[in-house]
Amino acid sequence: MTRTSRTNPPDSKPTFAESPAMFFKNLTVYRLPRQYKLTAEQLTGYLSKMQFAPCGNLEMQSTGWASPTNDDRLVYASHGQFLLKLVTEKKLLPTAVINEAAAIRACELEEQQGFKPGRKQMKEIKETVTDELLPRAFAVKKATMVWIDTINGWLVSDAATVAAAEEAVTLLRKAVETFPIQSWKVKQSSTLAMTTWLQSDEAPDSFTVDAETELKATGETKASVKYVNAMETKQVQEHIAAGKRCTRLAMTWNDRVSFVLTDNLTLKKVAPLDVLKESPEEVMDDEGRLEAAFAVMTGELARLLDAMTVALGGEENEQQDWVQESHSAPEALPANDDELYPQAREVVLQADRASISLVQRQLRIGYNHAARLIELMEQRGDLPKKRSTPEQMELASA
Numbered sequence: 001m002t003r004t005s006r007t008n009p010p011d012s013k014p015t016f017a018e019s020p021a022m023f024f025k026n027l028t029v030y031r032l033p034r035q036y037k038l039t040a041e042q043l044t045g046y047l048s049k050m051q052f053a054p055c056g057n058l059e060m061q062s063t064g065w066a067s068p069t070n071d072d073r074l075v076y077a078s079h080g081q082f083l084l085k086l087v088t089e090k091k092l093l094p095t096a097v098i099n100e101a102a103a104i105r106a107c108e109l110e111e112q113q114g115f116k117p118g119r120k121q122m123k124e125i126k127e128t129v130t131d132e133l134l135p136r137a138f139a140v141k142k143a144t145m146v147w148i149d150t151i152n153g154w155l156v157s158d159a160a161t162v163a164a165a166e167e168a169v170t171l172l173r174k175a176v177e178t179f180p181i182q183s184w185k186v187k188q189s190s191t192l193a194m195t196t197w198l199q200s201d202e203a204p205d206s207f208t209v210d211a212e213t214e215l216k217a218t219g220e221t222k223a224s225v226k227y228v229n230a231m232e233t234k235q236v237q238e239h240i241a242a243g244k245r246c247t248r249l250a251m252t253w254n255d256r257v258s259f260v261l262t263d264n265l266t267l268k269k270v271a272p273l274d275v276l277k278e279s280p281e282e283v284m285d286d287e288g289r290l291e292a293a294f295a296v297m298t299g300e301l302a303r304l305l306d307a308m309t310v311a312l313g314g315e316e317n318e319q320q321d322w323v324q325e326s327h328s329a330p331e332a333l334p335a336n337d338d339e340l341y342p343q344a345r346e347v348v349l350q351a352d353r354a355s356i357s358l359v360q361r362q363l364r365i366g367y368n369h370a371a372r373l374i375e376l377m378e379q380r381g382d383l384p385k386k387r388s389t390p391e392q393m394e395l396a397s398a
Contacts, residue, residue: 019138022293024158028165028268034153040077057135082148091137182367194246204311212250339386
């Protein structure tokens with residue numbers, strides 16, 4: 001199996017296929033029914049109810065849907081393919097700044113009343129100081145692009161993390177009346193498949209294995225080894241024989257798209273290769289170039305995902321099975337009527353985070369069921385209290 005390093009000429013000029021908004025760099029993948037019946041007009045109506053608005057003076061964060069094409073369209077649509085953009089704005093107000101201002105205010109109050117403020121007073125002082133500082137705090141924005149393929153049944157987020165992808169999917173489920181979405185489930189885990197491909201020195205049909213590789217031990221040591229350049233097959237096999245498993249593997253599909261497959265079934269560092277970067281001969285206006293770029297990305301990535309599904313043994317469940325379930329399932333169940341609710345609540349509390357995919361994996365249930373359980377916890381106030389400090393928010397936005 002030949003391992004190659006895929007790079008483009010340093011003097012190559014950016015073209016329409018390389019537009020950041022038009023070729024996703026990360027793929028967190030979900031499944032929708034094939035030939036999903038949803039029009040751009042319907043989706044626009046749903047998203048308009050959750051449209052992005054900048055943070056108010058006393059708001060720390062604001063999240064909503066915005067135009068992916070920087071005009072008045074909340075949904076860019078072309079031949080059954082939709083492009084969306086979720087925008088989150090966060091105020092940067094470090095805890096140290098709040099504490100410093102609160103300390104000054106506490107000293108002033110101590111002089112006035114003759115004794116130090118108690119715990120309750122200090123809490124009130126910090127709340128007052130925060131309210132005074134928030135209108136002057138800097139705000140930063142981040143955008144998450146989402147592609148919906150209603151023809152082939154894919155929903156793909158360009159989020160850098162699974163958590164950010166889940167946030168977009170959760171907001172879509174809240175906005176769209178009927179949204180039968182599930183995780184991308186395949187019969188063979190990506191870790192087992194990548195390890196097998198390396199061990200056998202044989203890539204699946206239409207794929208090649210490239211240079212970047214990461215192997216991790218499964219024992220308590222969690223030792224890992226990373227390669228960014230080509231390595232000998234013998235070295236790989238020795239690591240695998242010693243108990244390591246492949247968790248990241250650079251690959252190329254059909255000499256058209258390169259990417260890194262990960263152990264959680266996400267694709268990173270996705271990039272079109274030179275064959276896709278040739279500009280069309282005819283001169284196009286901006287709208288024409290946008291349509292062409294979007295068609296290139298959606299066409300190539302849909303075929304890539306189909307090929308990767310086959311390489312991983314096919315889908316775990318036939319679509320018809322879960323499509324029927326998604327339409328017949330109730331929108332919500334009372335907590336005391338769902339026998340899995342206590343288990344789901346325990347999973348969330350132990351992890352100290354409300355993650356749909358975590359509940360889904362731990363309880364071995366469908367995506368919609370896990371999402372409903374999370375929504376029920378939110379309604380009942382059973383979710384872990386958010387303990388993120390402004391400093392943590394600042395780091396997360398960096």
